[in-house]
Amino acid sequence: MSTTTIEIKTALDDTLNSDTDAGKRSSVEVTDYENRQTVGKITVDHPKMVCRNVNVYYGAKHALKEVGIDIGTNEVIAFIGPSGCGKSTFLRCLNRMNDTIVACRVAGQIKLDADDIYDKSIDVVQLRARIGMVFQKPNPFPKSIYENVAYGPRIHGMVNTKAELDELVRASLERAGLLKEVDKRMNDPGTSLSGGQQQRLCIARAVAVNPEVILMDEPCSALDPIATAKIEELIDELRENYTIVIVTHSMQQAARVSQRTAYFHLGDLIEVGETDQIFTNPKHKLTEDYITGRFG
Amino acid sequence: MNKPTPAAAPAAFSRDIKTIVNAGLQRRHAAEQRFRWYGLTAISLGLLFVVLMFANIIGKGYPAFWQTYVQVPITFDPAVIDPQGTRDPAALESADYAALVRAGMRRMFPNVEGRTELRALYALASSDATYELQRRVRQNPALIGSSQEIWLLASATVDTLVKGNIDRSLDETERPIKDNQIGWVDKLQAAGKIEKQFNTILFSSGDSREPEQAGIRGALMGSFYTLLITFLLSFPIGVATAVYLEEFAPKNRWTDLIEVNINNLAAVPSIVFGLLGLAVFINFFGLPRSAPLVGGLVLSLMTLPVIIIAGRAALTSVPPSIREAALGMGASKLQMVGHHVLPLAMPGMLTGSIIGMARALGESAPLLMIGMVAFIVDVPKGIMDPATVLPVQIYLWSDLPERAFVERTSAAIMVLLAFMVLMNGLAIILRKRFERRW
Numbered sequence: 001m002s003t004t005t006i007e008i009k010t011a012l013d014d015t016l017n018s019d020t021d022a023g024k025r026s027s028v029e030v031t032d033y034e035n036r037q038t039v040g041k042i043t044v045d046h047p048k049m050v051c052r053n054v055n056v057y058y059g060a061k062h063a064l065k066e067v068g069i070d071i072g073t074n075e076v077i078a079f080i081g082p083s084g085c086g087k088s089t090f091l092r093c094l095n096r097m098n099d100t101i102v103a104c105r106v107a108g109q110i111k112l113d114a115d116d117i118y119d120k121s122i123d124v125v126q127l128r129a130r131i132g133m134v135f136q137k138p139n140p141f142p143k144s145i146y147e148n149v150a151y152g153p154r155i156h157g158m159v160n161t162k163a164e165l166d167e168l169v170r171a172s173l174e175r176a177g178l179l180k181e182v183d184k185r186m187n188d189p190g191t192s193l194s195g196g197q198q199q200r201l202c203i204a205r206a207v208a209v210n211p212e213v214i215l216m217d218e219p220c221s222a223l224d225p226i227a228t229a230k231i232e233e234l235i236d237e238l239r240e241n242y243t244i245v246i247v248t249h250s251m252q253q254a255a256r257v258s259q260r261t262a263y264f265h266l267g268d269l270i271e272v273g274e275t276d277q278i279f280t281n282p283k284h285k286l287t288e289d290y291i292t293g294r295f296g
Numbered sequence: 297m298n299k300p301t302p303a304a305a306p307a308a309f310s311r312d313i314k315t316i317v318n319a320g321l322q323r324r325h326a327a328e329q330r331f332r333w334y335g336l337t338a339i340s341l342g343l344l345f346v347v348l349m350f351a352n353i354i355g356k357g358y359p360a361f362w363q364t365y366v367q368v369p370i371t372f373d374p375a376v377i378d379p380q381g382t383r384d385p386a387a388l389e390s391a392d393y394a395a396l397v398r399a400g401m402r403r404m405f406p407n408v409e410g411r412t413e414l415r416a417l418y419a420l421a422s423s424d425a426t427y428e429l430q431r432r433v434r435q436n437p438a439l440i441g442s443s444q445e446i447w448l449l450a451s452a453t454v455d456t457l458v459k460g461n462i463d464r465s466l467d468e469t470e471r472p473i474k475d476n477q478i479g480w481v482d483k484l485q486a487a488g489k490i491e492k493q494f495n496t497i498l499f500s501s502g503d504s505r506e507p508e509q510a511g512i513r514g515a516l517m518g519s520f521y522t523l524l525i526t527f528l529l530s531f532p533i534g535v536a537t538a539v540y541l542e543e544f545a546p547k548n549r550w551t552d553l554i555e556v557n558i559n560n561l562a563a564v565p566s567i568v569f570g571l572l573g574l575a576v577f578i579n580f581f582g583l584p585r586s587a588p589l590v591g592g593l594v595l596s597l598m599t600l601p602v603i604i605i606a607g608r609a610a611l612t613s614v615p616p617s618i619r620e621a622a623l624g625m626g627a628s629k630l631q632m633v634g635h636h637v638l639p640l641a642m643p644g645m646l647t648g649s650i651i652g653m654a655r656a657l658g659e660s661a662p663l664l665m666i667g668m669v670a671f672i673v674d675v676p677k678g679i680m681d682p683a684t685v686l687p688v689q690i691y692l693w694s695d696l697p698e699r700a701f702v703e704r705t706s707a708a709i710m711v712l713l714a715f716m717v718l719m720n721g722l723a724i725i726l727r728k729r730f731e732r733r734w
Contacts, residue, residue: 100623102547129626139617141636151635152625202621209626 027281028288036065036268039283044072044260048213048243049094054108056089056098063089067108067269069262071213076235076244078254078275081264082290087247090264091215094245095131096124112213129156132206136218138198140190140205145182148190148201149173152209168208176204177234196227203234207242214238216246220253232257251291255279263287353713357706363495363508364455365447366421366484368400370429372440383437393429397421397448404489405480416477422449422508424497447491452507452700454481458490461699472698498707502675503689507700510693512708514675518588518668518683519657525592525679526656530599531649535638537600538607538645543633562601569598570665578666585667586682594662599652606648610641643730650723654716660687686712 030039047070056064064086071077079087089098096117098104110117117127129152140148149169152158159165169186173179178200182193190201199219206214216235220228235244235257248254254261254275261278263271263286271278271287282288374381377391401417402408408417425448432446433439453473456462458481468475484490502514545551573594577583583590614637622632663669668684669692676683684692686708693705 095624097620097624100620125626125628127626128624133624135617135620135624137617139621141618141621142640151622151627155625155627155631155635205621205625 030284038269039271040273042069042272044070046073048073050111052109057105059103065267076258077260078258079247079262080254085264086267087264091247129209131213132211134202134216134219140198140201144187145190146186149204149208172204172208176200196223213243357710360703360707361495362492364450364458365491366450367489368448370400370446371443374440393426397425422451424449424509456699502673507698515686515689517676519685521588521679522591526595530596534600534603538604542608542611558601567661569594570662573666587680588683589679590666591663595656599656602652603649607645610644614640647723647727654719
């Protein structure tokens with residue numbers, strides 16, 4: 001852990017423990033609760049994905065309102081916010097998983113490397129090979145560990161020979177930190193692993209197709225603290241090669257793993273900024289209330 | 297926060313509660329006990345009737361598996377069957393073996409004279425006896441010129457008598473067998489020339505006017521071909537329809553209408569499908585009447601709704617997390633369904649299909665409409681040959697008056713029931729074997 005992280009942790013603990021100087025923080029610029037304009041710098045220098053004016057409707061319900069944000073290359077950005085604020089919905093927009101929900105309608109512009117992903121000419125199958133996803137509850141296929149990781153490369157035709165496939169599977173499992181544990185039992189069913197191992201298998205599976213972005217929807221919420229720590233270590237290592245967007249309920253986790261954080265509230269993107277700034281010097285009152293635990 | 301202390305209950309109140317509850321307690325327990333007894337009685341009654349039904353059927357049908365044979369001394373007189381001495385197979389096929397049978401019967405009872413008496417004597421053997429001799433000579437021409445004791449099939453009336461199903465006390469005019477015939481049979485039995493052998497004819501020959509020569513092979517092969525066509529048509533189409541309706545079709549008013557229609561079709565009386573088959577397949581398309589192809593088409597129309605409904609239920613039971621995982625990897629919808637959802641749903645689909653097949657096996661009403669009610673003697677060799685099916689064969693035999701057909705009807709019912717138990721057993725085994733826990 002770097003010193004910055006330790007500093008954030010202590011600063012965060014201080015913030016959480018003091019409920020006396022609420023509203024008196026000098027960094028808070030926007031004190032009006034009704035002002036839902038995004039505060040903070042949403043752009044980055046080398047964005048991997050650019051989202052502007054994203055609105056999502058579930059039938060008549062307006063679930064996400066005018067969200068605009070950049071996601072930088074090779075960074076970990078965390079989406080935080082109370083339950084039902086739309087962070088998972090927004091995450092699923094990024095790889096068009098909301099297409100599977102019949103009543104869901106997405107408006108706005110989301111670009112991956114200058115391609116609008118909602119354009120008619122984009123093949124969603126190819127998009128999902130470039131943007132991988134890890135879900136909240138580990139969901140390995142009811143096949144062997146080897147087959148789980150091999151499925152993606154096989155259907156996309158990434159390898160030609162069995163030897164290449166073996167190599168790719170081993171490399172992916174290595175990258176997910178799972179190879180040592182499953183090396184002797186590649187043909188065991190994926191469901192025979194423990195919860196933490198299953199989630200790492202899902203990460204290996206996502207990594208095997210060599211995506212550019214990995215979306216993680218509360219990947220550790222179903223895991224114990226030790227498994228969680230392993231996954232957070234993994235996220236730090238993966239950052240070198242992939243862009244990672246992680247939705248999390250735990251502010252401490254966001255503080256530990258991410259470089260930037262975005263705070264959502266009831267469908268609005270309230271604030272975006274560097275992680276340490278968000279947790280120590282939030283600019284919006286709503287953000288401050290959330291991180292101090294006034295609601296959650 | 298302090299824990300609230302419970303208020304002390306007044307002594308008079310607590311005594312009342314106990315007695316009040318006690319008073320009603322007996323009534324409540326008694327009601328539950330009564331309900332258990334009702335259930336137990338219902339189950340016992342049900343089981344009793346099942347046992348009675350099986351006992352009745354097996355009791356009536358079991359004797360059909362044993363057939364009476366008479367041992368007759370046969371001389372393969374070359375003067376009768378091979379006068380030219382050429383051993384020409386064509387000539388041997390058309391030789392007069394009936395004369396040999398008659399000669400043999402006369403040898404057994406030399407004192408019988410007069411045309412009426414002799415005719416009664418010859419009637420003791422089945423007409424199959426002639427074909428039996430023909431078969432033996434065809435297999436072994438060296439028999440010509442020899443004398444052998446041959447077991448020949450007895451007629452159905454002799455068979456019924458030997459099994460004790462003819463009331464000897466009745467007046468002669470009220471029985472199918474005459475007094476002189478009874479006398480001869482008794483003499484033969486005393487001499488040990490009457491024997492019951494296993495009835496292979498039941499399984500090896502088609503239908504016949506003579507009960508002793510009637511078998512279910514024609515109906516069995518007809519049922520087999522019909523079910524084969526039914527399975528080949530209804531399973532792939534049913535599975536594909538279930539997959540399409542469940543995974544790919546848009547959810548709007550039209551698909552709702554289709555779903556309601558399919559559910560209704562599953563409950564339509566089967567004879568309506570027979571009328572449909574008659575009008576469309578036979579009248580409009582001109583397919584041959586009474587062919588297993590048409591029967592299979594009609595039955596597959598009937599089985600399709602069942603398979604579709606079972607298929608949709610099986611597909612719905614696959615958890616959405618597996619679908620999301622596959623889609624998230626970049627699998628196309630067809631790949632997701634084909635590689636992940638369908639294998640997991642297949643056991644449920646198979647079970648539903650086998651149950652649908654078992655129901656189709658027992659159907660007779662729709663097949664009667666398309667003509668599978670004719671008297672078919674030859675065993676069908678393909679799907680276009682005229683055929684009948686087992687339930688229809690049972691229906692035809694149950695109409696016939698001979699006592700020997702009564703026991704054959706029950707035997708055929710036993711075979712049909714055995715097949716249904718087998719198919720349902722297979723469905724249960726498949727279901728247990730493929731049960732998974734996510």
